Amino acid sequence: MTTTADPFEKFKAAQREGWSSFVPVEIMTTPPAAKLVKFAAVSGGQRILDVACGTGVAAITAARAGANVSGLDLTPKLLERARENAAVAGVNVDFVEGDAEALPYPDRSFDVVLSQYGHMFAPRPAIAVKEMLRVLKPGGTIAFSTWPPEHFTGLLFALIARNMPPPPAGTEPPAAPPLWGDPNVIRERLGTAIKDLKFARDTLVIPALSLAHFRAAQEKTIGPLTKLIASLQHDPDKLKQLRAEFDALAADIFEENTIRMPFLMTRATKI
């Protein structure tokens, strides 16, 4: 078997390091995990894969419903926490370190393939979706939650991308994650391999004592933002400008000590 080098190896190494501070955010991604598991109609006895599972919030929710669950993520630190979470919940989940673009499972292994705010960070959407559909059984369900480009989190990732140094000349840039939040793009990416495409919208709600509290927490826990902030430590003007732009975006979704982040859920059946 010949293996070709992954042109995004460095990018993925940076992602792995960046996302390792995500553990405290699990408290926020726990409620929408139940919404995704319900939307995907997970039931007891099914084989489920949670792609980019992080600390295992969706995987463990599915396991609590009686499913036989595997969870895969790039970031070992988050998998450590996922294993602790599964032990506390009293469920068995097979957590594995791996890449959404190279899933270590045979074809047609799972009844449901899920991803909550996860597969959207793989740099090559066509490869990630091909892998997710490959490991899904015919008649199985692919379901994911993503951040739409027109709402806060999508706009934040666009702001981060605008402020990052461009990739070296001649290299393919990673796809913009929030494009996975656009129904037209999703329809095109899933293509003719699926039927019964359905969308639903919901909102993730986060307590925040002030906009500054919210920004401080995001700077510490959202890997790509943490990296950008660190890279601007010697450029106070640019850092100030970035924070002002963050606050302007967040001001629109901050009310009565809560931040409200709209997201999109997608579900389809593999033909």
Ligand SMILES: C[S@@+](CC[C@H](N)C(=O)[O-])C[C@H]1O[C@@H](n2cnc3c(N)ncnc32)[C@H](O)[C@@H]1O
């Ligand atoms: C926003 S977090 C979401 C985590 C979890 N699904 C949740 O809802 O709490 C994004 C996750 O994507 C993972 N990730 C990023 N790129 C990945 C890739 N290429 N393959 C697998 N996981 C990846 C990160 O390690 C991180 O756990």
